[in-house]
Amino acid sequence: MDRLATTAPSEPxxxxxxxxxxxxxxxxxxxxxxxxxxxxxxxxxxxFAGFFAxxxxxxxxxxxxxxxxxELELVLPTINxxxxxxxxxxxxxxxRALLSGQSQPCRLWLLVTAGLGIAFLIGQMVEYFHLPFxxxxxxxxxxxxxxxxxHGLHVTLGVICILVVLSQVGQDGQVSPSxxxxxxxxxxxxxxxxxxxxxxxxxxxxx
Amino acid sequence: xxxxxxxxxxxxxxxxxxxxxxxxxxYFSFSLDHxxxxxxxxxxxFLFYLIGGASAGVxxxxxxxxxSDFVSRETYNEVLxxxxxxxxxxxxxxxxxxxxxxxxxxxxxxxxxxxxPRLNAVAFWLIPPAGLLLIASHFITGxxxxxxxxxxxxxxxxxxxxxxxxxxxxxxxxxxxIFGAINFIATIxxxxxxxxxxxxxxxxxxxxxGTSVLAVLSTPVLAGTLLLLSFDIVAxxxxxxxxxxxxxxxxxxxxxxxxxxxxxxxxxxAFGLVSEILPIHARKPLFGYSTMVYSIMAIVFLGLIVWxxxxxxxxxxxxMRLFFTIATAFIAVPTGIKFxxxxxxxxxxxxxxxSAMLFSCAFIVNFVFGGITGVALAQVPFDIHVHDTYFVVGxxxxxxxxxxxxxxxxxxxxxxxxxxxxxxxxxxxxxxFALTFIGFNLCFxxxxxxxxxxxxxxxxxxxxxxxxxxxxxxxxxxLMAISTLPxxxxxxxxxxxxxxxxxxxxxxxxxxxxxxxPPPVENWIGEAPLVEHPYGYGHASGALTLDKATGKDLWTGx
Numbered sequence: 001m002d003r004l005a006t007t008a009p010s011e012p013x014x015x016x017x018x019x020x021x022x023x024x025x026x027x028x029x030x031x032x033x034x035x036x037x038x039x040x041x042x043x044x045x046x047x048f049a050g051f052f053a054x055x056x057x058x059x060x061x062x063x064x065x066x067x068x069x070x071e072l073e074l075v076l077p078t079i080n081x082x083x084x085x086x087x088x089x090x091x092x093x094x095x096r097a098l099l100s101g102q103s104q105p106c107r108l109w110l111l112v113t114a115g116l117g118i119a120f121l122i123g124q125m126v127e128y129f130h131l132p133f134x135x136x137x138x139x140x141x142x143x144x145x146x147x148x149x150x151h152g153l154h155v156t157l158g159v160i161c162i163l164v165v166l167s168q169v170g171q172d173g174q175v176s177p178s179x180x181x182x183x184x185x186x187x188x189x190x191x192x193x194x195x196x197x198x199x200x201x202x203x204x205x206x207x
Numbered sequence: 208x209x210x211x212x213x214x215x216x217x218x219x220x221x222x223x224x225x226x227x228x229x230x231x232x233x234y235f236s237f238s239l240d241h242x243x244x245x246x247x248x249x250x251x252x253f254l255f256y257l258i259g260g261a262s263a264g265v266x267x268x269x270x271x272x273x274x275s276d277f278v279s280r281e282t283y284n285e286v287l288x289x290x291x292x293x294x295x296x297x298x299x300x301x302x303x304x305x306x307x308x309x310x311x312x313x314x315x316x317x318x319x320x321x322x323x324p325r326l327n328a329v330a331f332w333l334i335p336p337a338g339l340l341l342i343a344s345h346f347i348t349g350x351x352x353x354x355x356x357x358x359x360x361x362x363x364x365x366x367x368x369x370x371x372x373x374x375x376x377x378x379x380x381x382x383x384x385i386f387g388a389i390n391f392i393a394t395i396x397x398x399x400x401x402x403x404x405x406x407x408x409x410x411x412x413x414x415x416x417g418t419s420v421l422a423v424l425s426t427p428v429l430a431g432t433l434l435l436l437s438f439d440i441v442a443x444x445x446x447x448x449x450x451x452x453x454x455x456x457x458x459x460x461x462x463x464x465x466x467x468x469x470x471x472x473x474x475x476x477a478f479g480l481v482s483e484i485l486p487i488h489a490r491k492p493l494f495g496y497s498t499m500v501y502s503i504m505a506i507v508f509l510g511l512i513v514w515x516x517x518x519x520x521x522x523x524x525x526x527m528r529l530f531f532t533i534a535t536a537f538i539a540v541p542t543g544i545k546f547x548x549x550x551x552x553x554x555x556x557x558x559x560x561x562s563a564m565l566f567s568c569a570f571i572v573n574f575v576f577g578g579i580t581g582v583a584l585a586q587v588p589f590d591i592h593v594h595d596t597y598f599v600v601g602x603x604x605x606x607x608x609x610x611x612x613x614x615x616x617x618x619x620x621x622x623x624x625x626x627x628x629x630x631x632x633x634x635x636x637x638x639x640f641a642l643t644f645i646g647f648n649l650c651f652x653x654x655x656x657x658x659x660x661x662x663x664x665x666x667x668x669x670x671x672x673x674x675x676x677x678x679x680x681x682x683x684x685x686l687m688a689i690s691t692l693p694x695x696x697x698x699x700x701x702x703x704x705x706x707x708x709x710x711x712x713x714x715x716x717x718x719x720x721x722x723x724x725p726p727p728v729e730n731w732i733g734e735a736p737l738v739e740h741p742y743g744y745g746h747a748s749g750a751l752t753l754d755k756a757t758g759k760d761l762w763t764g765x
Contacts, residue, residue: 032322032397039389043427050428050461054435054446057457065452135442139452142444146435 037185041192044154048196051150052203055143059207062139069132070140072205080123081201084155087116088194091162091187101177103170110166110183113190117159124152144204151200154193161186237332239324240728244331245310246626249619251331252301255338259293260688262286267650267684270677275667283667284352285369289345291355292373295469296380297338299611303476304422305331305387307618308415310626311483312391314719314726315409317400317735322393330386337379344372354665356462359436359447359455367440374433374440381426381433384472388419388426395419400735406500409717409741410493413500414479417507421468421475424511429465432458456521463514471510473607474574475503477614478545481567484621485549487715488564489556492742495548502541502548509538519587520594528587535585539578546575562636566617569644573609577602580655595665598658604651616643616694623698624712628724629705635697639690646686653680717741 064070094109133141165186168174175182228236233243234250265286269277278286309327313320321327344350351373353362362370395408395416436458438444445451447458486493493499515523515531523531549571558564580602584590593599616639623631653676658664662673669677711720718738722731 032393035397036323036326036389036393039392039423040385043385043389043423045427046424047427047431050431050464051435054432054457054461057460058446058454062452062454136444136451139445139454142438142446146438146444146446150431150434 031181033181034184034188037188041189045192045196048147048150048199051143051147052199055147055203058139058143064138064140068138068140070138071132072144073127073130074205076123076127077201077205080120080127081197083116083120083123084194084197087113087120088191090116091190095180095183095187098169098175098180098183099177101171103173103176106169106183107166110162110169114159114162114166117155117162117190121152121155121159124148124155147200147204151193151197154196158186158190158193161189237328239320239328241309241313241321241324241327242726242730244327245306245308247331248301248306248309248334251335251338252298252306255293255297257691258342259290259298260691262290262293263684264688266290267681269667270669271681273669273671273674273677278667280667281349281352284354284365284665285345285350287665288351288354288373289341292341292351292377293338294607295355295473296377297334297341299473299607299615300380300384300469301334302615303473303480303611304384304391304415304418305334307411307480307622308387308391308476310622311409311411311719312394312415313398314722314730315412315717315741316395316398317403317718317737318394318398319729319731319735321390322398323390326386327390330383330390333379333383333386337376337383340372340379341376344369344376348372356466357433357436358462359439359453359458360449362436363439363448370440371437374437378430378433381430384422385426388422391415391419392423400737402737403739406497407739407741410482410496410499411476411479413503414475414482417503418472418475421507421510422472425465425468425472428461432461432465456518459518459521460515463517464511467514467517468510470606471506473611475506477570477611478503480614480618481549481570483717484563484567484617485552486742486744487621487713487717488559488561488567489553490559490744491552491556492744493548494551494554495544496742498544499548502544505541506538509534509541513538513585516585516590519590532585532587536582539582542578546571546578561620561633562631562640563617563620565637565640566613566620566643569640570610570613570617573605573613573647577605577609580605593658595663596658597654597662597664600664601651601654601658604654608647608651613643613647616640619698621713622719623701624708625719625724625726627702627705628708629701630708630712631701631705632697635693639694639697642686642690642693646683646688646690648683650680650683650687653677653683716743 090109091113094106094113097103097106097109128145133144135142135145165175165182168182170176228238233240234247236243238244238247265278266283269275269283271277275283309321341350348368349366351357351362351369352365353370353373357370357373395412399405399408435444435446439446439448439453443451445453447453447455449455482493482499513531513535515527516535519528519531553568560568580598584593584599584602620631620636623629657673657676657680660673662669708724710722710724712724713720716738718736718741719726721736721738
């Protein structure tokens, strides 16, 4: 009988309930929230993958009408790329500061990261205003604005997340060395947004 | 063994609990209980099924005669679009994933709820507004006319407001599907009861894991594509508009990158549910457990790389045709493995031919027929002949109705005692089955002949030589409509007057039956049982002492 259908009670659960998940069944389970966020980022990445695939196909099989102006200036986007890459490192410093219990440096690094994100967005706007083509001028223009715009939306959301986390950091705050989830989630998301930009930069500006 | 009794359990009321409505009102609330959410999904989607069915009724009534005389051509296009969109996004996908998934998966992994209960409730509550938006648009601006595929340039040239509303609605439903999928993946991988191994999980868990991976990987692509399509409609960009230098085939690729896996999002969970139902009513272990698991994985992988077999007539180059034909034909292998495993599960079993089992067996028959026409459609020379004809309509409905919907009904007969504590009426269930099975085959089998003879799909009028077969099909549709009545009466009447089921009427070993029916909030009083052999059937009668085998003491406290 035992071979076929065995049930046995498990060890009594000793793990405390996760805070902030009043209904969560956390009987000694690892926190699934970062895993859930990572799964969501896979989905989000697939949205970008779809856009990239469309863009590459357009490039390959739909030549632009002759005389179309699709020149991109390289200096500003390259500076922007550098800003985003640096911001990934500053965010990482914020995380390390939090885990070592230093709230003040953590807040400072978060502020720097948010500032770099805002600088990126401003740079993006400046680029938009100086481009020689508008949204509906030709297929490359439409794809360019759709891709960079969708990414800019992600950066905007990321900056908001960083500012929210910034307001919550503190020894007794919602983000603390013992409860780093908010910061870790924002950091994971920020790295994702940066990574997408690097691919996007390569495809739109360099290819 | 130590058993927790209600007295010494540390039952602390949680702060949120007092805010959760009790009784029937909880089904109208933002409940976080996975069982409530599961029922919310099933009931809501069934209401949408009735609306989708009514639109199918309009279609079949129009097609009784060759002329467009019942509704106008525009209305026919609108109703056709509504039918496809509702049945896919508001009925089958939510029921087999959100409905049964939410109800069963936490039991199967030995958890008290899903990994993210709040996200779960959000995922459900995206559905009613999206559905109402879609249906309301029909009466306000007229609904979209471009079919559920919304191919440009058709979707760019038909009335814009309706198409944009359709896009918003599908985006909301896609979001709901992605949130649900994230929850399932996290629950199955991260919330398993300690000691429960992956290869001990009931098969539905594996099916939902595979389905959720597909949903996470493919649904966002549809969302991105529809965003681009809405730009084309609203901002007059030219992504998919050839007049502005765009490319319609790119839309088709991106659309089918989601919508072919969508077929598996609809049918893989049904595979899982059938794999739960067959062993219990045949009193035999599920045959070939590990091959079932690997087949699901193979279907998930292959399902992602076969999309262009929907596009053999879209100027697809020969190398692409060859690749997608071969990849598609390969899917028949894991699917065939599952088919023969189900037969082997039934083989020599002590089969109880109740309503649940009848629907499940009919599923096997219907699905193998739909699968064979699917392999035929994967062959380029044949596909070019029947592309966009009623042959494809017949094939598709054998998969999603004969496959998924039959399993949904089977599952409702099987799990109704778990949901309510009462049995469904068996004679009424058999009447429902007979009407559905005859009606379904009468409705959709003629489509294959119609398609082979060249009747195009999605058109309100047809050549008069097709009249007889179309009328036959419409009679079948009428029978299917009638078959809903005994079912509806049964589920409502049995709620109050059904025979008391007891906790485990089927003598089942899967974990959801090892608690009371309906189960308590948080599923078990005391620890969740560790079920290492969910399919340990097959003993001489009397040898299976469920009290011992299932840990009944765990929930009664005896």
